[in-house]
Amino acid sequence: MMNHPLSTACSSSAALFAMTRRLRLLRDSGRRWQRGLLAVLVLIVTATSVEAAPRVLSVEEFNRTPKSGLVGKELAVQGRLALVGKNRLKLKRCEMNFEAPAGLPPLIRRSPDVEVSGRVVNTEGRFQFIVSHIRATPTDLQRYEEKRRAIRVETAEAWYELAAWAQGRGEFYDDAALLERSAEARRRGFQIERRRLTREDPATPFALARRVEELGLGTALQQELLHEGYVQKFRTLNDASPAEYRQLAEEIAAALPGCREPLEPLPEELKSTYDTDPFGTYTSADAEKRRTLHRLLWIAVMQKAIESDAAEDGSNGFEIAARLDEQLPELHPLAETYRDRALKLRAEKVANLPLPEVLALRQQYADRDQVQQGDAVVESWLALRLRQLPADDTEGLLDLAEKYRTLLKRPERAARLLFDAYQRHPDSPIIAARIEELGYRRKGNRWLTQEEFDAVPEGRLEQALREGRVENGMTADQVLKSLGKPGSVTRFASSSQISEIWSYQRAGGLSLTVYLVRRLPQTETLVVGIGQLDER
Amino acid sequence: MPAVPAPAIRERLAALAKQFYSPLRAVVALIVLFLAITCGWIWHQRALASAHNILIETIPPAREALDRHHLAEAAGYFERAAAAVDTLGRSDPEAQWIRQMQRETRTALNLAPHSLFEMIEEAIDMEENPGPLEWSEAFRFTYEGAWVIIDTSAVRPPEAGASTPDRVELPFTIRGQPVSLLVDLRPFRTVLIDAAPQRMIFAAQLADCHRTADPQPGWEIVLRGETAFLWSDARNLAAVGFPEDEGLRQTLTTQSRLLGLE
Numbered sequence: 001m002m003n004h005p006l007s008t009a010c011s012s013s014a015a016l017f018a019m020t021r022r023l024r025l026l027r028d029s030g031r032r033w034q035r036g037l038l039a040v041l042v043l044i045v046t047a048t049s050v051e052a053a054p055r056v057l058s059v060e061e062f063n064r065t066p067k068s069g070l071v072g073k074e075l076a077v078q079g080r081l082a083l084v085g086k087n088r089l090k091l092k093r094c095e096m097n098f099e100a101p102a103g104l105p106p107l108i109r110r111s112p113d114v115e116v117s118g119r120v121v122n123t124e125g126r127f128q129f130i131v132s133h134i135r136a137t138p139t140d141l142q143r144y145e146e147k148r149r150a151i152r153v154e155t156a157e158a159w160y161e162l163a164a165w166a167q168g169r170g171e172f173y174d175d176a177a178l179l180e181r182s183a184e185a186r187r188r189g190f191q192i193e194r195r196r197l198t199r200e201d202p203a204t205p206f207a208l209a210r211r212v213e214e215l216g217l218g219t220a221l222q223q224e225l226l227h228e229g230y231v232q233k234f235r236t237l238n239d240a241s242p243a244e245y246r247q248l249a250e251e252i253a254a255a256l257p258g259c260r261e262p263l264e265p266l267p268e269e270l271k272s273t274y275d276t277d278p279f280g281t282y283t284s285a286d287a288e289k290r291r292t293l294h295r296l297l298w299i300a301v302m303q304k305a306i307e308s309d310a311a312e313d314g315s316n317g318f319e320i321a322a323r324l325d326e327q328l329p330e331l332h333p334l335a336e337t338y339r340d341r342a343l344k345l346r347a348e349k350v351a352n353l354p355l356p357e358v359l360a361l362r363q364q365y366a367d368r369d370q371v372q373q374g375d376a377v378v379e380s381w382l383a384l385r386l387r388q389l390p391a392d393d394t395e396g397l398l399d400l401a402e403k404y405r406t407l408l409k410r411p412e413r414a415a416r417l418l419f420d421a422y423q424r425h426p427d428s429p430i431i432a433a434r435i436e437e438l439g440y441r442r443k444g445n446r447w448l449t450q451e452e453f454d455a456v457p458e459g460r461l462e463q464a465l466r467e468g469r470v471e472n473g474m475t476a477d478q479v480l481k482s483l484g485k486p487g488s489v490t491r492f493a494s495s496s497q498i499s500e501i502w503s504y505q506r507a508g509g510l511s512l513t514v515y516l517v518r519r520l521p522q523t524e525t526l527v528v529g530i531g532q533l534d535e536r
Numbered sequence: 537m538p539a540v541p542a543p544a545i546r547e548r549l550a551a552l553a554k555q556f557y558s559p560l561r562a563v564v565a566l567i568v569l570f571l572a573i574t575c576g577w578i579w580h581q582r583a584l585a586s587a588h589n590i591l592i593e594t595i596p597p598a599r600e601a602l603d604r605h606h607l608a609e610a611a612g613y614f615e616r617a618a619a620a621v622d623t624l625g626r627s628d629p630e631a632q633w634i635r636q637m638q639r640e641t642r643t644a645l646n647l648a649p650h651s652l653f654e655m656i657e658e659a660i661d662m663e664e665n666p667g668p669l670e671w672s673e674a675f676r677f678t679y680e681g682a683w684v685i686i687d688t689s690a691v692r693p694p695e696a697g698a699s700t701p702d703r704v705e706l707p708f709t710i711r712g713q714p715v716s717l718l719v720d721l722r723p724f725r726t727v728l729i730d731a732a733p734q735r736m737i738f739a740a741q742l743a744d745c746h747r748t749a750d751p752q753p754g755w756e757i758v759l760r761g762e763t764a765f766l767w768s769d770a771r772n773l774a775a776v777g778f779p780e781d782e783g784l785r786q787t788l789t790t791q792s793r794l795l796g797l798e
Contacts, residue, residue, distance in 0.1 A: 488688075488689050488733070489687075490686065490687065490688040490689070491686070491687040491688070491778065492651060492652050492684055492685065492686055492687075493644075493647060493684070493685035493686075493773070493776045493777060493778055494647050494648040494649065494650060494651045494652070494682075494684060495647040495648060495649050495650075496777075497650075497651055497777070498776075498777045498778060498779070499651040499652060499653055501708050513708045513709070515653060515708055517651060517653070518777065520777045525779075528653070529653070529708075529710075531708050531709040531712075532709075
């Protein structure tokens with residue numbers, strides 16, 4: 001009858017323990033020769049027991065090993081119980097049956113992982129494993145934890161080794177939990193490896209990304225590293241050539257998905273967060289958001305590539321704007337600023353442009369819904385022409401007035417120019433006719449709009465003049481016409497103005513005083529007040 | 537012990553002189569005195585020569601500046617020229633003219649910042665809308681000491697002994713309130729020949745502007761009589777904006793003659 005497997009397993013260690021105890025007793029008694037003899041015996045027993053320990057194979061190893069080579073040898077197989085009968089058992093993923101003619105202990109039935117010791121025998125060409133004894137072993141997950149705890153000095157290699165073990169077991173048994181542990185161990189190992197490398201080197205993230213691929217740590221981590229690498233690379237490209245920026249953009253587009261998918265609209269808030277903290281934003285983003293971030297990075301690089309071609313004075317603003325609109329439609333507002341600058345530059349050079357180009361420039365403004373700016377260009381051009389006009393060039397003045405009227409639809413400005421021309425040539429019927437064409441009517445020496453003319457059939461001052469009165473705003477000449485020469489005039493000079501008091505004696509001791517002021521450099525002295533004094 | 541009488545000062549000085557006097561010292565003192573007088577004389581001659589040169593250098597460009605109505609430039613030249621004629625101790629008509637021009641150009645550059653109308657308006661505004669600043673303070677800050685050139689008609693002031701200064705009634709009202717200009721015309725007694733109103737052009741500094749109840753509620757503008765002086769040059773007036781006319785030229789010619797500038 002077979003010994004109990006557990007007692008069998010412990011027999012050699014019990015003998016070893018008994019001899020060790022005996023040795024201690026002899027040492028205490030002082031019999032040296034006996035002590036030496038016993039030591040020799042301990043060594044012999046130990047050597048015998050080590051030699052007797054069977055070779056332990058995993059089921060995977062056992063499956064791979066040719067059975068003919070194992071026949072007759074004492075060995076142990078460690079694995080997971082699949083089926084347990086009265087006298088036999090089956091391990092998971094193992095073809096061979098394990099026969100226990102003496103029967104199996106009941107405890108075994110509750111142990112998922114066991115180590116079965118015995119011999120492979122060949123019975124009529126069929127291999128069988130005859131179990132000599134069996135014991136329960138920790139599960140793979142428990143063993144994983146033991147191995148994990150056993151890692152005293154955290155090195156990447158130690159974690160990778162653990163990960164490889166767990167992965168082998170996990171894959172063999174299709175054990176998701178163990179595979180998860182394997183991935184965890186690899187991540188730990190990778191983190192240690194990542195910490196070891198300097199982050200300042202732009203090549204580091206790329207090297208780590210390759211490692212992630214080798215370790216199979218997933219595309220998310222790989223993209224995170226690639227993103228980090230490209231951001232660092234972009235940052236180091238200070239004042240690089242447009243070609244270098246374009247090359248980088250190509251690399252990014254090839255490595256990170258979503259770069260060529262325009263964003264509609266540009267997520268301003270996300271962009272702001274990303275600009276502030278690109279790595280943190282990326283790490284916390286989900287896969288969908290990461291695609292957006294890839295695009296934002298690509299936009300930044302391409303923007304740099306395009307803007308590097310921009311002339312400092314903004315002269316090629318239209319070309320830059322067109323490229324921005326074509327390749328980075330999200331940056332349309334930026335493209336518009338380039339167009340604005342280019343237009344402004346052209347507008348600044350308006351003095352040297354011929355009229356057709358000025359009108360073309362205005363049309364460009366109009367096309368951009370900037371009608372006022374376009375008109376300002378034309379007005380600047382006209383103003384410059386006006387400034388260059390010789391004082392006696394009435395023909396030129398008429399021509400400019402016509403341009404103000406037709407190009408700018410500014411009849412009042414045209415009228416002002418014509419008034420100037422009329423002052424120079426009051427007898428010119430052509431100038432008068434042109435002013436009248438603009439809807440002005442002449443009243444005395446003044447030109448009035450039709451409305452003014454109609455509203456004031458007889459001007460306030462004219463009426464006062466006719467009635468022999470004085471009104472504020474009258475000129476000194478009009479006062480003279482209205483009231484005649486004053487009895488006395490007093491003048492005061494103060495800074496930048498001359499004040500006058502004209503005094504008229506009236507019947508009954510009353511005196512009428514008219515106050516006039518001429519503010520320099522004006523030439524006209526105007527009435528600013530009228531008073532009545534009783535001089536009695 | 538009887539008191540010893542103190543020696544008289546003259547005796548003490550004589551004793552002191554006797555103590556320091558020696559023929560050699562007397563000769564040295566005379567030489568030093570001679571040298572000092574000589575140096576002073578040379579310095580004085582140089583100052584006179586320099587003043588002559590200044591007059592030669594400044595008068596033509598001053599006239600040109602006046603013709604161009606460049607008051608500030610002209611004032612600069614006349615300041616130097618006036619100092620030069622003072623150094624020379626001249627009082628001939630040309631010297632008087634230079635001093636007069638210096639006064640006129642300086643006055644033209646320091647006229648009141650606003651007209652008298654505006655000044656009264658400002659006073660009434662401050663009275664009607666009291667603020668942290670009273671009108672009297674505002675006046676002191678803005679107007680007191682500023683010059684006004686006045687072209688008006690005046691009559692000969694009362695004979696000597698009259699204590700009240702002559703009042704020039706400004707025949708105008710601001711917001712219904714009469715305004716009087718108070719100026720002592722006694723310095724101009726020589727100009728104002730008879731009791732008939734006579735046109736005169738003069739300048740004076742503003743001294744005060746206050747509300748008055750006598751003879752009727754209104755405002756009184758007081759000019760500093762001691763600063764008042766008659767005007768003489770039409771170009772200076774034109775430069776400040778006065779309209780030129782024949783009457784003004786005649787008045788100025790008369791005033792120039794009375795001032796002894798011709």
